[in-house]
Amino acid sequence: MRRIACIAWLFCVLGLPLGLLAADDFYIEQDADFEVLGLDRRSVVRMHELGRFIAENLRRDLGIRSSDYGGSIQVSLRPADKAGFSEHYLLSIGAHGEIALDFRWDETLSLEQTCYALTLAYVTRYLYYDAGLKSLANTRTWPVAALATRSYLQLRPGQISTMVESSRQEIPLQLNRILELKGYDATAAYASRDGYWLWVSLDRLIRLAPVRVRELMLRSLQGQDIAPVLEAILQPDESDLGSLDGWWQACLQELLGRSHFVFESLDESRAWMEQVADLSTVELEGDAPLNLRRIWTHRSEDPVRVALQARVELIQLRLPRINPAYYNSAVTLGILYQTLLDSEQKFEYIGALAKFLGEFEDMKRTHETIRLELESAG
Known part of the structure; x- marks a missing residue:
């Protein structure tokens, strides 16, 4: 970690208002994935540590290398009274492919929201350099929600019981609807839950090989419809369920009806x-x-x-x-x-x-x- 010698230059790069320039100290932590800038040293270090943790998960789950996909994602922790926006975070792509993630840094920002935002930024960088800006419009929501929720539950495993209980109270979406949802708006609670339950169903219930789960996630991130692939995987063993959605409903009954062990492998x-x-x-x-x-x-x-x-x-x-x-x-x-x-x-x-x-x-x-x-x- 180091102090920034040329504050004005960094503000221009990150797109921060020049009106914030003052006598305050700014701190930065960076690696190949995230470059975190903020006023509070402890907050910057903790955000960077969280970013490293999430990046490691995503490299393993998606099988991609950070060095292949552009520079570090620029993360700024903006004081709430000077942020200039009311959302918890904003994600933007610069003219030359720079990915910037701005947080409205106050006590209303939750760990779950932060995990989602960092996951979203990492996936955006990958997709932008892999397939271009236009590909982002067709990205399916469920893999982003699943990957973010997984990281969140690794840090707060006790929340799995809350998530199970909440899912029991809701009418689940049909699987085709989950697979069709596009874009990055996973603010609705069901989007995060259903994406995670789908990932768990593929990984643990039908025990797909990790390389197959990764393939399905990458295809969905790239905007492809994986319903035909899933149907091919499930036949003929699951044919008695009548449909792809019949398999999904059976998975939910199994997952929501069992006791959940929260330990890692x-x-x-x-x-x-x-x-x-x-x-x-x-x-x-x-x-x-x-x-x-x-x-x-x-x-x-x-x-x-x-x-x-x-x-x-x-x-x-x-x-x-x-x-x-x-x-x-x-x-x-x-x-x-x-x-x-x-x-x-x-x-x-x-x-x-x-x-x-x-x-x-x-x-x-x-x-x-x-x-x-x-x-x-x-």
């Missing part, structure tokens, strides 16, 4: 652990990339402390969701980060580091053993 939890333990994105001027073994001498620097605090909070949010096998690893990583924030005794840091590394490496070995056993059994 082993692979998901391991990938997230590796991501949150990676400190190379913490920017220190004129220094080599940061890691867990050389962080002690930098622990008092402001960018490091802000990043550590943000990750402690992220771990606390994730603990109810993480696979139980990796729970102790997550707890010991949180203790390590808190030790770096609170302790002046190096031996305490060394002890916390050794505890985390031992716990995490042991679990990774166990994970690998389980994977090999499952492969041999299959």
